[in-house]
Amino acid sequence: MRLQLSLIISSLLLVGCATNATVFPSQNSSLNAVSPNTASASKGGAMQSSLDSWLKEDWIPNTTAGVSPTSSSSDSSSAASVSTDTTVVTDEKPFTLQSYADKWKVYHENKEKMNEGKPKEASNIEMLQNMPVIGK
8 A cells, every 4th residue: 555655656746747848947037036147157267267368378479489380281171269368369270280299399398498497396296205194
């Protein structure tokens, strides 16, 4: 008897849930009244703004100087572009791994030149070795 009652109740609950029309969160007026989604649309996330500032201040200045085009094809059908808050850098040649490797090399060479004379950042291994050991 108890099993039959629990089966009847659970089937009624499942049937009732299955027949309700689906309401998407953006169309739910009660949810929007309590928690509007305007804040996330009005400003970018912390990771995106950090990436944009890093591209603008670090990556683009260090990679645009001294990189010669390695690809001889001039296919303008695919264009890669990097957009930041204020500047737009457009590269009309198709993306290749070699061009990325060249930019990576130039970036690290310029970064080493910029960091000359500055104290070296501690690596993770050095930081772990400097941590106090418990039990000794």
